[in-house]
Amino acid sequence: MSEKKEMKKEEKQEAGKPEAGQTKIRWDGSKMRSTYANVCNVSSTREEVTMLFGTNQNWHAGQTELTVELSDRIMMNPYAAKRLSILLNSTMAEYEKRFGKLELNLPEKAE
Secondary structure, three states: OHHHHHHHHHHHHOOOOOOOOOOOOOOOOOOOOOOOOOOOEEEEOOOOOEEEEEEEEOOOOOOOOOOEEEEEEEEEEEHHHHHHHHHHHHHHHHHHHHOOOOOOOOOOOOO
């Protein structure tokens, strides 16, 4: 493809006009809220995946009980959850490529 055609193609996409056969996505943030979470728990049934997000309020070493203040619950069908999983894995791989590998130091599972 010539450089001129490539530039026109990019200009169309930048102007918000999708190419033939593509769906235009408009992100509406008018009702969006931002929440910080440093804890997430996930459970599932056959019909849905539920994620609970919250903040660990305890920072003292050696505590026998932790309090997590839950702020958000997000429920989705398994197909949307699978797409989210793929997106998160891709995002984290790109993050680690740019900034270095993250080590979680998780305890080993007993077999």
